Amino acid sequence: NKSKKHPMWATEYCRDEGLRKYWDEYSYPFHKEGAGPLYRGQSATDYNHNQDMLALEMVRRWYDYWRERPGTGLRVSAGGTKIIFSDSNTHYRGEENYRRSGVTDPMRIEKDAFFAHQVMWNGWVDTDKFQTYIIGHWNYPEHTVKPVYVVSNGEQVELLLNGKSLGKGKRESHFLFTFDKVAYQAGRLEAVSYDGKGREVSRYTLSTVGEAARLELTAMQNPEGFHADGADMALLQVEVVDKDGRRCPLDNRTVRFTLKGEAEWRGGIAQGKDNHILDMNLPVECGINRALIRSTAKAGKIVVTAEAEGLPAARLTLQTVPVKVTDGLSDYLPQLTLKGRLDKGETPLTPSYTDTKRDIAIVSAEAGANRTETGNSHDDNELSEWANDGRLSTAWITYTLAEKASVDDICIKLNGWRSRSYPLEVYAGDELIWSGNTEKSLGYVHLEVDKPVCSDKITVRLKGSTTDKDAFGQIVEVAGGAANDMEKKAKEGKGKHNLRIIEIEFLESIKSR
Structure with missing residues (x-):
């Protein structure tokens, strides 16, 4: 959720689970990712992760919130909290009979996801200090070939194996860098992170550990x-x-x-x-x-x-x-003398972020149907929406902006966000600037424009049938009231030519001006 005026954050932004004992599929006890019993007759893969896959999912889900942080426009998210920070004896959905969605186990021993969060949360909003972490260990059977995952808040990551470069990693969700098909060699695995100017900013090393002594x-x-x-x-x-x-x-x-x-x-x-x-x-x-x-x-x-x-x-x-x-009573109460930890310091009095995008105001909108309701798509209210009448010919809406701008990012919340993919075309004036299928998400998606065109009119048009398949089907959401009812209504809607926009924002990168 996002808002111009309300601080809105998620209290449980990732519900996936994983046992600390399982490193990955390549390590003893060679637990297959997602293997475990059904939960209520359905696959419970998302609740039986290995440590590497749990960490990756945490990175991907946190990116959903970090991407909408302050500094990215007028409507922002205040972030999220890790409500189950340590595994607990609350309800469970995976193979074990306790909750394992924490970033530490019940005894507070860190999982890889803990160190991934340490990298991503290294700052109040934007990054304060550069940090890098390699997920997993470096003790494998001979001839093992596996992906290596690195979490870093730098702009590029290079991987070195025993001093030899394996190149730069493929970046995803801002913080995640993947190196496919790395052939294991005993020794030293090192990840080196660089900033946008190619300067080294942090590094992390894994070494092969010897026999137990x-x-x-x-x-x-x-x-x-x-x-x-x-x-x-x-x-x-x-x-x-x-x-x-x-x-x-x-x-x-x-x-x-x-x-x-x-x-x-x-x-x-x-x-x-x-x-x-x-x-x-x-x-x-x-x-x-x-x-x-x-x-x-x-x-x-x-x-x-x-x-x-x-x-x-x-x-x-x-x-x-x-x-x-004295007489069976003691005045010793540990909470009266134990010291708190204030290493982080006080909350900054100045913004702890840099503005990277500016919001281009919407003056008015015209649409192929339900024209009196077009304002619902940009009213900063996630419980209202504009929708067409189900016909492809009416599945368009044109926005008039307050000024001509080179819009290079269209942030949009579409109804049925978890399960529905919309095939869209976007025009600046008469020029096509974006075409494709929207991703499924837990909220907002971004249509990034590679070659923006300066214009004060933006049209969003449905170009075909929507497709429905829940991308987060195993993750059971807490009841969300009206918002969940809207999504349910979208799923039950007739026809495949429904364009349903809950909120839309037109953003211009400040660096491009």
Whole structure:
């Protein structure tokens, strides 16, 4: 959704799910992308992604919002929030019995999608700092040939394998760069990002990790100390690492824990029977896992031991801090003293974006049918629309602009946006400037004009039959009231020559003036 006057943002802009354990189809356990049981009798591919495909989908969906950010005209989106930031025990649609649409797993271990967002969200609106990330790892069987995906906020990305350039990546959704059919070679895979002038702005490296050498056991706890109040928790992290301390990305061996001292085992989660809840034999997934322990009401030493086949044991000692109790009561409340994180700094007092497009105002419109309703297509109200009468001869509308302009971007919300593709022609005056089929989307589409023509009259015309097939059929939307009713009405409409425009904007790139 967009508006000239209301801050409008999405609270859940991507609902796809994926298990952290599955890197891609080329890695153990070689999970086929999308494989899993049906959901309510329908395919649940979008809820059974591998990590690489989940990250790609997150990039594509965030681009829908970033493209409509402030600075791109008068009607803009305020963005979106990742409402399920960590996997949770809410309703599920995939193979596992918990929600996996987070960018971290339930123990807050990052998925690739986390680092993809770190790149895309590196700024308040526009990019503040350049960053690049290669999705996945670089440990594959010999003779593997696979695509490599890079997320970057630079303008170009070059891939180097052991110092040899593999060329520039194919760009999609602004942030995503794809390198097809890369032949695996052990060693160093490096992505180098460049700005529009060809200057290097960031880089990221993956290296082939050696054989597993040891377990690395660490703890994350309250920075003020692990308190013996019977409620405080410490998070244990176990990693399988090589001789240089690098995590082994394909290791999935089981780690056996023992716990002695003043703490209770609350466990972690992994794929398996009962999700390994409270299990003290916990497998690592992609070389890492975490488990929780809870303090008792008595201060003392805690010793945790981790063992796995073929590796030396790791041991960790913790000490809980006494909590003063008087007549069964304590005045210790951790929320009163824990410090917040304000690394980001205060909200800027000046715009954190550069205007890249300007909105060319619409003065009036004429159409082949329902002429009194043409204003509905540019009234900044997404609950109204203009539509023709279902005949191809009337499926046109001509807009008169406030000034002559070289319009090079037509942003349009068409009814049935998820499922309907419209074959359109666009004219500036009498000259054809765009022709094709509109993409399906979760909202707005852009008709980008390669060779704009200066004019104050723009005509949009349907040139054939619309086609219907839901591009997001597996993704179940939250009830959207009138907006969803409009789309339902569009699907039920008779005929294939319906042109239905909810909102249209004519934009001119500022750099072209």
